[in-house]
Amino acid sequence: MNAIDSLYFIRSEIFLFGALLAVLIFDFFVQEKKWLGILAFISIVIAFLISPNTFPNTGLFFNYFVLDPFTFFFKSVAYLTIALTILSSLVYKNISEKFKGELYVLLLAMGPLLTIMSGVTNLLMIFIAIESVSLTSYLLVGFQTFDKRSSEASLKYVLFGAVSTALMLFGMSLLFGSTGTIELSKIGLYLSHAPAFQSIILLGMIFLLIGVGFKISMVPFHMWAPDVYQGAPTPVAAFLTVAPKALGFAVLARILYVAFPFFVSKWSHLLSILAILTMTFGNVIAISQTDVKRLLAYSSIAQAGYILVGFATPGLFGLQAVLIYITAYLFTNLGAFFTVLAIERNLETNQIDSYNGLSERAPLLALSLTIFLLSLAGIPPLAGFIGKIYIFSAAVKTHSIALALAIAINSAMAAYYYFKIVKAMYLSKAQNTERFTNPLPIKIVVTAALLGTFLIGLFPVHFIKIVEQSLAGFAIF
Amino acid sequence: MTMPILSWLVFLPLAGMFLILLTPHSQERLIRLIATIITAIVLLLSLKLLASFDLTSGQIQFQERTLWIPQLNVYYHLGVDGISILMIFATALLSFLACLASYGIKERVKEYFALYLLLVTGMMGTFLALDLFLFYIFWEVVLVPMYFLIGIWGGPRKEYAAIKFFLYTLSGSMFMLIGILALYFNSNPHTFNLLELAHNQFTFHFQQILFLAFFLGFAIKVPVFPFHTWLPDAHVEAPTPISVLLAGVLLKMGTYGFFRISYPLFPIAAKWFGPFMGILAVIGIIYGGFVAFAQTDFKKMVAYSSVSHMGFVLLGLAVFTKTGFNGAMLQMFNHAMITGALFLLVGVLYDRAHTRDLDSFGGIWVKMPVYGAILIYISLASLGLPSLAGFVSEFMVLLGSFPVYRWMTMASCVGILLAAAYLLYMVQRVLLGKLNPKWTSISDMNKLEIFTLVPLMILILLIGIYPMAALQFLTPTMTALLQILGGSPA
Numbered sequence: 001m002n003a004i005d006s007l008y009f010i011r012s013e014i015f016l017f018g019a020l021l022a023v024l025i026f027d028f029f030v031q032e033k034k035w036l037g038i039l040a041f042i043s044i045v046i047a048f049l050i051s052p053n054t055f056p057n058t059g060l061f062f063n064y065f066v067l068d069p070f071t072f073f074f075k076s077v078a079y080l081t082i083a084l085t086i087l088s089s090l091v092y093k094n095i096s097e098k099f100k101g102e103l104y105v106l107l108l109a110m111g112p113l114l115t116i117m118s119g120v121t122n123l124l125m126i127f128i129a130i131e132s133v134s135l136t137s138y139l140l141v142g143f144q145t146f147d148k149r150s151s152e153a154s155l156k157y158v159l160f161g162a163v164s165t166a167l168m169l170f171g172m173s174l175l176f177g178s179t180g181t182i183e184l185s186k187i188g189l190y191l192s193h194a195p196a197f198q199s200i201i202l203l204g205m206i207f208l209l210i211g212v213g214f215k216i217s218m219v220p221f222h223m224w225a226p227d228v229y230q231g232a233p234t235p236v237a238a239f240l241t242v243a244p245k246a247l248g249f250a251v252l253a254r255i256l257y258v259a260f261p262f263f264v265s266k267w268s269h270l271l272s273i274l275a276i277l278t279m280t281f282g283n284v285i286a287i288s289q290t291d292v293k294r295l296l297a298y299s300s301i302a303q304a305g306y307i308l309v310g311f312a313t314p315g316l317f318g319l320q321a322v323l324i325y326i327t328a329y330l331f332t333n334l335g336a337f338f339t340v341l342a343i344e345r346n347l348e349t350n351q352i353d354s355y356n357g358l359s360e361r362a363p364l365l366a367l368s369l370t371i372f373l374l375s376l377a378g379i380p381p382l383a384g385f386i387g388k389i390y391i392f393s394a395a396v397k398t399h400s401i402a403l404a405l406a407i408a409i410n411s412a413m414a415a416y417y418y419f420k421i422v423k424a425m426y427l428s429k430a431q432n433t434e435r436f437t438n439p440l441p442i443k444i445v446v447t448a449a450l451l452g453t454f455l456i457g458l459f460p461v462h463f464i465k466i467v468e469q470s471l472a473g474f475a476i477f
Numbered sequence: 478m479t480m481p482i483l484s485w486l487v488f489l490p491l492a493g494m495f496l497i498l499l500t501p502h503s504q505e506r507l508i509r510l511i512a513t514i515i516t517a518i519v520l521l522l523s524l525k526l527l528a529s530f531d532l533t534s535g536q537i538q539f540q541e542r543t544l545w546i547p548q549l550n551v552y553y554h555l556g557v558d559g560i561s562i563l564m565i566f567a568t569a570l571l572s573f574l575a576c577l578a579s580y581g582i583k584e585r586v587k588e589y590f591a592l593y594l595l596l597v598t599g600m601m602g603t604f605l606a607l608d609l610f611l612f613y614i615f616w617e618v619v620l621v622p623m624y625f626l627i628g629i630w631g632g633p634r635k636e637y638a639a640i641k642f643f644l645y646t647l648s649g650s651m652f653m654l655i656g657i658l659a660l661y662f663n664s665n666p667h668t669f670n671l672l673e674l675a676h677n678q679f680t681f682h683f684q685q686i687l688f689l690a691f692f693l694g695f696a697i698k699v700p701v702f703p704f705h706t707w708l709p710d711a712h713v714e715a716p717t718p719i720s721v722l723l724a725g726v727l728l729k730m731g732t733y734g735f736f737r738i739s740y741p742l743f744p745i746a747a748k749w750f751g752p753f754m755g756i757l758a759v760i761g762i763i764y765g766g767f768v769a770f771a772q773t774d775f776k777k778m779v780a781y782s783s784v785s786h787m788g789f790v791l792l793g794l795a796v797f798t799k800t801g802f803n804g805a806m807l808q809m810f811n812h813a814m815i816t817g818a819l820f821l822l823v824g825v826l827y828d829r830a831h832t833r834d835l836d837s838f839g840g841i842w843v844k845m846p847v848y849g850a851i852l853i854y855i856s857l858a859s860l861g862l863p864s865l866a867g868f869v870s871e872f873m874v875l876l877g878s879f880p881v882y883r884w885m886t887m888a889s890c891v892g893i894l895l896a897a898a899y900l901l902y903m904v905q906r907v908l909l910g911k912l913n914p915k916w917t918s919i920s921d922m923n924k925l926e927i928f929t930l931v932p933l934m935i936l937i938l939l940i941g942i943y944p945m946a947a948l949q950f951l952t953p954t955m956t957a958l959l960q961i962l963g964g965s966p967a
Contacts, residue, residue, distance in 0.1 A: 359588075379621060380614040389549075389610075389658075396658040404658075408651035415647050419624070419640055427628045427636050464548045 006060035009067050012047040013112035019043035020108035027101030037090045040104040041083060044111060048079045055473075063183070065119045073323065073470035074118035074250045077330055081243040082107050084448060088338050089235040090441045093345055099144055106140050107239070114243055118250040121258075123172045123182040126208075126251060130168070130215060133244055134161045140240070141232040153231025160224040164214035171207025174200055184259040191262040205260055205267070212255065215248035217301050218308065219278040226285075229297035234344060237293060238337030241300040246326045249307060253319060256311065257475060264314050272312040276406045279305025283413045292340055292350045295417060296333075299376060302414060303329055306391050309403055313394040316476045321390035323467040328375070328387035328456050335449025336372040339365055342446065346436045352421060357430020365436065366425045368446050373418040375453050378411055383456035386463075481541050483555040483605050486522055486565065490515055490572075490597040497594065502587035509580060512590040516573040516597065523569035530562055532949050535957035537607065537672065546610075549661075550668050554608040559954025560736045561604045563806065563947060564729055567813040568604060570936075571725040572597045574929045575718035578821055581828060582630060582716065589630060592622040593718075600726050604733060609657045609669040612738075613650070619727065620646055623719070631714035638707075638714035645697050645707040653694030656687045660742070675741045675961065684746035691739050692750070698731030701754075701791060702761040705784050712780035717824025720776065724783050725817035729809045732790045736806070736958070740794075744962045748797060752882070755795035759885045761788030766895030770902070775826065775833040778903060779819045782859065785892055786812050786867075792889060793874040797962055801877025802955045807947055808870035811858075811940060815867055818855045818933040822848070825926050826907070829919050835903060840912030845921045849908045851930055856900040858937045861893050865941040 007014065023036050023043075030036055051072070059066045086107055089095065095103060113136060117129035138161065142154025176182055178197040179190045191201065210221060217225040229237045256267055282302030289295040307329070310322035340350065342365055347354050359366040375384035388411070395403040456463050493515035497508050531538055537556035545553045557565060582589050599622065602615030620643055628639030661667050664677045679687070697704045708728075712720050740747050765785030772778040786808070793805025825848060826841075827833055842849035858865035861872075871893060879886045940947050 374621065380617050385614075385617075389654075392654060393658050393662070396655060397662045404655045408648075408655055411651050412644060412648040416640070416644060419643065422624075423628065423636060423640070426625060427639070460546055461548070464546070468548070 001056060001058050001060050001062070003061055006056075006065075009052050009056055009060055010065075010112075010115075012051045013115055015050060016043060016047045016108055016111045019047070020105050023101065023108060024105050027105070030101075033097050033100040034090055036101050036104050037086055040108050041086045044079055044083045044086065044108065047111065048076070048083075051075070059121055060119075063121055064125055065116060066121050067119055068473045069470045070250070070253075070474050071115070071119040073466070074247055075115045077246050077326065078114035078118070078243050079111060081239055081246075081330060081334065082111055084334055084338070084445050085235050085239040087441045088238065088341055088445045089233075091345070091439045092233060092235050092341060095144060095233050095235075102143055103140070103233075103236075106136055106143065109136055110140075110239075110243065114247045117247045120251060120254055121184055123175065123184070123208075126255070127165075127169065127172065130211065130248075130251065131165060133247065134165070134215070137240060137244055140236045141228055144233070149231040150233065153228045157224050157228045160221075161214065164211050164221060167207050168211025171204045171209075171211065174204030174207065178204070184254060187259040188261055191260065202263065202266065205255075205263060206270070208255060209252075209267070209270075212248055212252050213274070216245050216252070216304050216307075217278075218274055218304060219281045219301070222278070222281070222301050222304075225301055226294055226297040229300065230291065230294045234293065234337060234341040237297070238334050238341070241297070241333055241337065242330050245300070245304065246330065249311075249322060249326060252311060253322065253474075256314075257319075268312050268314050271308055272400065272403055275305050275308035275312050275403065277305070278302070278308060279406065279410045281305075283410050283417070287413065287417045289417070290352055292352055292355070292421060294350075295352070295421070296336055296340065299414065299417070300333060302410065303333070303376070305410070306388070306407065309391050309407065310394050312403060313398040313400055315394075315398070316471065317390075317397055318394045319471055319474065319476070320464075320467055321387075321394040323470060324390045324460075324464060325387035327463055327467070328383035328453075331449045331452030331456065332372050332375040332382070332384050335446060335453060336369065336376065338442065338445045338449060339369040339372060342436070342438055342442045343369075345438075345442075352424050355421060355424040356428035357433075358425040360430055361433060362436040362438075365438070365446075368450055370422050370425065371450065371453060373421060375457070377415045377418045379415075381457045383453045386456055386460045482522060482526055483539055483541055483557065486519060486526070486569070487555070487598055487601045487605060489519055489522075490594040490601070494591045494594040494598070497587060497591045500587065505586040508587055508590050512576050512579075512594060513573075515594060516569075516576045519597065519601075520569045520573045523566050526557065527562065527566055527950075530557070530950065533953060535559065535953035535955075540607070549610070550666070550670075551610045552608045552670060553611060554670060555605040555611075556607045557605060559951045560733065560806070560958075562950050563810045564604045564726075564733055564813075565601070567729070567810055568597070568600050568726050570932065571721055571813060571817050572600070574817070574821070574932065575721045577925060577929050578721065578824060579716075579718040580925065581824075582718075585629060589626070592625050596622040596626065596722065600722070600730070603730050607671050609660065609671060609674075609738070611669075612671075613654060613657055616650060616653075616730070617647075619730070620650075623723070623727070626719045627711055627715045630716045630719070633714070634710070635714045638710040641707050642711040645704070649694040649697035649704075652690045656690030656694070659683075659687060659690070671738065671741070679743065681745050681749075684743040685749065688739055688743045688746040688750055691734065691743075695731040695734040695739065696757075698734070699728055699787050699791065700731070700784065701757050702764055702784065702788075705761070705765075708784065709777050709780045712783075712820075713774060713776050717820060717827070720820040720824070721817045724780075724820055725813040728783060728787055729813060732787070732794065732805070732809055735794050736802075740958060741961055747962065751795045751797060754791055755878070755882050755885050758788045758791035758795055759888050761785065761791065762889050762892035763895070766892045766899065770895060770899040772899075773835050775823050775835055775903070775907070776820070777833075778835070778899060779816065779823060782819075782896065782899065783812070783816055785896065786816070786859070788892065789871050789874045789889070792878055792885070796878040796881045797959070798877040798881065799952075799955055799959055800873050801881075802959065803948055803951055804870050804873030804875075804877050806951045806955065807940070807944065808874060810947060811866040811870045811937070814933050814936050814940075815855060815859045818851075818930055818937075819859060821926075821929055821933075822852050822855060825922055830916065835906045838907040838913060838916070839910040840908070841916055841919065842908040843912050844916060844919045847927065848922050851922075851927075851934065852908065853904055854934060855930075855937075856904055858941070860896040860900045863941075864938075866937040866939075867941075869941060869944045 286298035375382035378388035599619035606612040769781035
């Protein structure tokens with residue numbers, strides 16, 4: 001499809017682009033930045049509502065971008081995360097008001113960028129999408145230039161990101177050199193004829209996976225993640241642990257299933273090992289953490305390990321598991337970060353010790369955080385349990401006993417550190433009995449996350465159906 | 478349409494929990510009243526269930542079945558048969574009595590009773606679920622309130638005990654979850670339905686692996702030696718009513734799992750593992766007895782006596798005879814009554830003396846005549862005095878296992894001897910001898926405490942004299958189960 005016809009299908013992205021320019025301009029005049037936030041929130045909602053309800057048969061922009069149910073699923077994930085993050089930033093105190101306009105602009109910019117990332121069809125677009133999302137992420141982490149911790153985190157993020165981008169580009173050059181095309185589907189076609197240079201193509205694939213592995217904080221490319229998630233402002237950390245990560249998995253799915261179905265035995269073995277390493281590493285290090293945000297950072301590395309299991313067990317069921325886990329993780333992890341944000345507002349620290357006796361000072365927040373942590377630990381009947389069941393099933397279905405055992409052991413380990421926080425809140429005594437105050441936006445975002453966590457857990461039917469429909473057009477080998 | 482009585486049993490406590498959550502937390506009396514009324518209704522419902530239970534049928538009764546997650550073929554499926562009926566009644570009865578015994582809880586009353594009712598829902602659901610997915614959910618739901626109930630209202634080392642309990646059980650259940658999913662993917666058509674799964678013929682090797690996976694989950698819960706180390710910690714630290722439920726109901730979930738899942742689904746592997754289970758049972762019986770004998774903490778002694786007595790259940794399970802199975806099921810019920818009563822009695826004493834050190838008592842009978850009488854009565858039931866309940870079930874287990882494992886049976890008799898030793902030694906140290914001057918002002922049991930024990934005492938006597946009162950519920954189901962297993966009908 002040519003560029004002019006394609007514009008119709010990306011109208012919500014165009015709208016968002018306009019909205020972000022508007023917010024940027026208003027930022028110069030408007031004193032009360034919260035109106036900018038509300039404007040940004042309304043625009044993202046409108047952008048979502050005006051999304052096209054039909055999917056074109058062919059790729060957009062001369063097949064540089066594909067809009068299919070799979071893209072739409074990840075677009076929804078991205079928009080939902082952005083919307084909730086904007087709401088939660090409205091009342092976040094550790095970003096000074098004058099910078100908030102920039103925060104909203106950057107978050108709005110993430111909408112179109114992440115959508116592009118979910119619909120990539122060739123190596124060039126993968127590079128552009130990942131790179132632009134990464135650049136925006138660096139800015140989101142470090143835009144408060146006076147804050148030393150977040151500047152350090154941002155710098156670390158940039159350096160690690162630059163190295164992995166270089167490796168990824170090198171991999172792409174190998175792929176282009178040996179196959180003569182940058183289109184994922186043509187690489188797949190080329191490989192189906194059992195061509196020469198297979199080992200170089202394999203090497204190219206591995207370098208490409210490194211670039212994506214960086215985005216999804218896969219061990220051993222995770223080193224940036226704990227510092228970044230801890231150093232970033234809490235709403236940004238919430239956003240980064242969910243949306244760019246989920247989209248990283250979307251790109252991974254496109255690469256593996258479109259370009260490399262003929263290497264399936266190779267990448268599934270490789271990813272099995274990396275999945276086990278990622279979840280084990282994340283969980284083991286999380287145990288000894290004393291800062292809640294850092295603990296959740298390591299936990300999110302471990303969660304990425306669970307999601308990778310869905311890739312290590314190739315097939316439709318594995319991909320379903322990935323999408324379902326991401327949906328569950330979206331509500332649960334956002335919820336956990338939002339409650340931490342609300343607690344941070346009142347305590348001005350994130351140390352686990354300072355959570356002591358929270359169940360008496362803020363009973364509802366403590367209960368919500370407990371529910372999110374239980375869901376992360378995979379306790380039924382919450383969303384995390386449905387995700388974990390699917391991941392477990394994917395492993396058992398493909399007879400990957402090692403993976404299943406690794407998940408089992410890791411789940412028990414993870415329960416230990418999640419319960420460290422629960423223990424502080426419920427079992428330890430409070431030093432001070434001052435009650436918390438929570439403004440409306442916090443209540444809204446926590447309630448939304450709670451609703452998602454419970455609904456997916458109790459009535460998974462509809463969510464599974466959505467996932468099945470999202471994968472309907474996806475070519476599985 | 479008839480009333481879905483099983484769903485009421487499961488969800489009435491949950492509704493009660495929400496009711497309590499909506500009550501302001503200063504209204505402590507109202508909260509207690511709600512919890513009491515809810516558990517009382519549950520008890521009445523379970524009595525109604527007993528009364529309308531068809532004694533001639535070995536099949537599942539009162540089935541309720543609704544599709545829940547079509548993509549995974551998961552059903553909301555409840556039902557009751559001879560394996561579960563007595564456990565339902567025991568759960569309902571102990572929940573009600575332990576609720577009365579919870580009136581002593583003075584802090585964070587609202588949270589306590591809310592979690593308590595959630596626990597009741599979990600326990601009921603575990604015994605009623607016939608869909609493995611649902612079973613697993615209820616099994617896990619039990620863990621969470623238990624963690625808080627031990628961790629918030631427990632003794633000095635409550636935090637350690639609570640997380641140890643949680644992690645032990647969770648590790649076990651993770652392996653069980655793998656087992657459940659392996660069953661699902663290897664059944665044709667894919668199903669979590671226990672009744673349909675029982676029609677699948679799995680290969681011997683597959684059965685062995687899955688039996689082990691489920692064994693880990695169940696053995697930790699029972700607990701079978703060497704997985705028992707969480708039990709003394711949890712029991713010692715838990716508040717009295719929670720100890721009652723822990724010993725009376727939660728431990729039974731493990732042995733129930735063998736009857737409900739492992740045996741019907743993996744009959745060949747079960748027979749193959751029988752001797753090993755027998756050995757573990759005998760070790761548990763003797764080891765538990767000796768360790769109980771050495772305790773100076775009253776509660777710890779009762780906790781280890783549970784390890785010993787649950788060994789008899791395992792022994793009965795290991796022999797594949799009708800007498801052995803009936804004995805094991807009956808022992809589950811009797812142990813729930815007897816140990817429940819013992820923990821209540823420990824609680825009565827602890828509330829007054831604030832110590833459980835057996836050596837610090839002595840001569841208390843003079844001051845607490847009613848307490849002394851009840852304690853002796855329950856101790857005699859626990860050590861297996863004929864005409865009380867404990868005797869019947871342990872005798873049946875031994876009778877059933879003698880033709881199969883002669884030496885193991887003889888070794889297990891040592892356990893009965895040990896039970897007599899540690900229980901009578903305990904009675905001697907607490908009730909007899911010279912009155913320790915510290916306790917001159919100790920008061921006897923009040924009416925509420927007596928009321929919580931009387932139903933248990935009546936049941937213990939009833940089953941001791943007329944065991945058919947309980948056995949009639951079990952026999953048809955056990956006969957059907959043995960047919961699947963191909964065991965001897967003796």
